[in-house]
Amino acid sequence: MFAERSPFGFGYGGKILRVNLSNGKITTEPLPGKLVRDYLGGRGFAARILYDELKPGIDPMGPDNKVLIASGPLAGLFLPAGGKITFAAKSPATNSYGDSNMGGHLAAEVKYAGYDVIIIEGAAAQPVYLYINNDKVEIRDAAKYWGQGAIITEDMLKNDLGREFEIATIGPAGENKIKFACISHDFGRQAGRTGIGAVMGSKNLKAVAVKGTKSLKVADPDKLLEIGKQAFADCFKHTGWKQWVAQGTAGVTVWSNQQGSFPTRNFQSGSLKGYENISGDELVKQTLVNHKACFGCPCACGKYAKTVRNNKDYYVEGPEYETAALIGGDCAIGNMADLTYANYICDELGIDTISGGSVVAFAMECYEKGIITKKDTGGMDWKFGSIEAFDKIINMIARRQGIGNLLADGVKIASEKLGKGSEKFAMQVKGLEISGYESRNAPAMMLAYMTCDIGAHHNRAWAITHDIQVGRDIIEGKAKKVVELQHIRPIFDMVGCCRLQWVELELKLDYYPQLLKAATGLDFTWDEMLKASERVWNLTRLFLIKEHTQTFGRQFDYPPARWYEETVVNGPTKGSIISKANIDILLDEYYNVRGWDKNGKPTPEKLKELGL
Numbered sequence: 376m377f378a379e380r381s382p383f384g385f386g387y388g389g390k391i392l393r394v395n396l397s398n399g400k401i402t403t404e405p406l407p408g409k410l411v412r413d414y415l416g417g418r419g420f421a422a423r424i425l426y427d428e429l430k431p432g433i434d435p436m437g438p439d440n441k442v443l444i445a446s447g448p449l450a451g452l453f454l455p456a457g458g459k460i461t462f463a464a465k466s467p468a469t470n471s472y473g474d475s476n477m478g479g480h481l482a483a484e485v486k487y488a489g490y491d492v493i494i495i496e497g498a499a500a501q502p503v504y505l506y507i508n509n510d511k512v513e514i515r516d517a518a519k520y521w522g523q524g525a526i527i528t529e530d531m532l533k534n535d536l537g538r539e540f541e542i543a544t545i546g547p548a549g550e551n552k553i554k555f556a557c558i559s560h561d562f563g564r565q566a567g568r569t570g571i572g573a574v575m576g577s578k579n580l581k582a583v584a585v586k587g588t589k590s591l592k593v594a595d596p597d598k599l600l601e602i603g604k605q606a607f608a609d610c611f612k613h614t615g616w617k618q619w620v621a622q623g624t625a626g627v628t629v630w631s632n633q634q635g636s637f638p639t640r641n642f643q644s645g646s647l648k649g650y651e652n653i654s655g656d657e658l659v660k661q662t663l664v665n666h667k668a669c670f671g672c673p674c675a676c677g678k679y680a681k682t683v684r685n686n687k688d689y690y691v692e693g694p695e696y697e698t699a700a701l702i703g704g705d706c707a708i709g710n711m712a713d714l715t716y717a718n719y720i721c722d723e724l725g726i727d728t729i730s731g732g733s734v735v736a737f738a739m740e741c742y743e744k745g746i747i748t749k750k751d752t753g754g755m756d757w758k759f760g761s762i763e764a765f766d767k768i769i770n771m772i773a774r775r776q777g778i779g780n781l782l783a784d785g786v787k788i789a790s791e792k793l794g795k796g797s798e799k800f801a802m803q804v805k806g807l808e809i810s811g812y813e814s815r816n817a818p819a820m821m822l823a824y825m826t827c828d829i830g831a832h833h834n835r836a837w838a839i840t841h842d843i844q845v846g847r848d849i850i851e852g853k854a855k856k857v858v859e860l861q862h863i864r865p866i867f868d869m870v871g872c873c874r875l876q877w878v879e880l881e882l883k884l885d886y887y888p889q890l891l892k893a894a895t896g897l898d899f900t901w902d903e904m905l906k907a908s909e910r911v912w913n914l915t916r917l918f919l920i921k922e923h924t925q926t927f928g929r930q931f932d933y934p935p936a937r938w939y940e941e942t943v944v945n946g947p948t949k950g951s952i953i954s955k956a957n958i959d960i961l962l963d964e965y966y967n968v969r970g971w972d973k974n975g976k977p978t979p980e981k982l983k984e985l986g987l
């Protein structure tokens with residue numbers, strides 16, 4: 376399969392940069408060939424390195440945890456949307472493998488600096504940032520940036536170092552180790568999920584600043600140009616391209632409400648009354664300033680927006696669909712101006728809008744049910760729909776003030792401490808808050824949340840369209856589709872490309888092995904790429920098992936009780952519920968398709984087949 380020569384001369388940077396913040400040691404290592412062959416890049420590299428280097432049971436917020444920044448072989452090249460990079464660590468939200476993917480321009484810059492992976496270990500005694508200018512790597516004092524918002528910090532660092540530096544930074548939420556703190560880049564792109572911003576904060580690491588000016592050699596430049604041009608042309612001629620550029624993911628809001636899939640009032644319902652007010656059309660009419668793209672992207676789904684509040688202008692990239700769902704729907708913030716402002720607050724504090732929205736929605740429901748009272752809120756009404764309440768709650772969380780300290784650990788831990796039945800409506804799986812799809816009438820989507828390796832996240836298997844296509848009441852057969860998607864979609868995170876060109880513009884999957892070959896000289900078939908993805912999926916499962924050896928079992932894959940004990944209260948899916956028996960059928964089928972045992976453990980035969 377592989378050419379005789381070293382496979383790392385092309386496409387890859389060829390080096391791993393390792394920085395120890397405890398002792399200041401900075402080293403580089405060659406990228407191991409076996410890592411490339413078995414794991415391709417990005418998320419694959421991150422999963423293997425973290426599995427090998429982290430001892431089970433370490434504190435995710437302690438110096439033994441590591442933050443990995445891992446690029447892929449197609450990042451930074453002439454092809455559609457090679458601008459994605461993976462951040463990974465042991466997640467403080469799930470106590471298992473966590474990663475999150477970020478767009479923007481960092482992925483290309485890391486490659487141009489000559490690196491495929493940056494491993495950050497230990498913890499600094501004082502606030503620092505990591506300075507990378509090609510081969511010059513320094514740990515620098517960050518005292519002047521500490522305490523500043525994530526977006527402001529990016530601007531400050533660009534002013535200080537040069538606008539050509541690409542910056543990834545945390546906000547106050549990361550500094551205060553909020554378990555759903557994100558990492559921000561490019562004035563509005565985030566590695567949002569699994570709390571890796573908190574891990575950076577626990578290391579006193581405010582930011583990473585990267586400048587790369589090296590050339591990136593590819594195996595067959597003419598071929599890459601030819602295939603890249605054709606792939607761009609296919610994107611531009613797709614009938615959905617114009618609409619995609621016009622509204623980005625905000626265009627999904629109306630569809631989701633019409634399907635009854637829009638999480639509303641902490642997933643009590645699947646459609647928000649007045650959802651038209653937070654639609655993509657309203658974004659374009661009311662707040663849009665400009666369209667914004669990640670590196671090499673033909674779609675520009677980023678919507679740079681402005682809102683005015685108390686005579687002050689606020690600029691933010693968004694709100695995209697997931698923000699509309701978890702803040703607009705789940706907290707019932709049903710107008711574009713308030714939603715845009717809420718998006719701004721989260722981005723500046725450095726909070727994932729998915730988990731952040733979900734935690735505020737949980738707090739609002741606790742208030743509605745008298746579990747949180749005016750004694751906790753300082754006399755304020757924390758009712759659904761109040762932007763003032765949202766502002767207050769999210770700021771209390773980011774600064775760990777009062778009951779915000781409890782909510783800062785996410786809905787799972789907060790509900791375990793609050794009790795009084797709140798566990799039932801703590802909308803999470805494995806400790807990660809559920810993203811933007813009400814799923815009681817979408818079993819494949821629910822199964823995708825239940826079995827996602829980082830906790831309940833949509834990006835591994837956006838299966839709701841499959842439910843709609845084949846029948847929303849059907850249970851049998853859904854597992855096969857979920858597994859298929861769970862192998863396809865993470866490939867994009869491994870090679871360093873955005874998946875939306877495939878999902879939304881139907882860019883053919885055949886392109887990716889061709890692009891990989893032209894870039895790296897490595898002759899993978901699509902099936903071999905799928906096998907690498909399956910290997911990563913099983914490896915992250917082994918990570919979960921290793922961290923929970925005494926307690927591991929299928930209960931890790933159950934959804935919150937709300938989904939099998941309560942019906943959807945209104946909207947097009949009103950009355951929907953899934954039985955526990957059907958959840959078990961979904962899981963039994965899923966384990967079977969995967970070659971796992973009845974408790975969800977990979978069998979020795981499956982591990983042997985994957986070389987694990």
Ligand code: SF4
Nearest residue numbers: 478669672674676873
């Ligand atoms: S589609 Fe959106 S997320 Fe994907 S690369 Fe383009 S701008 Fe970035």
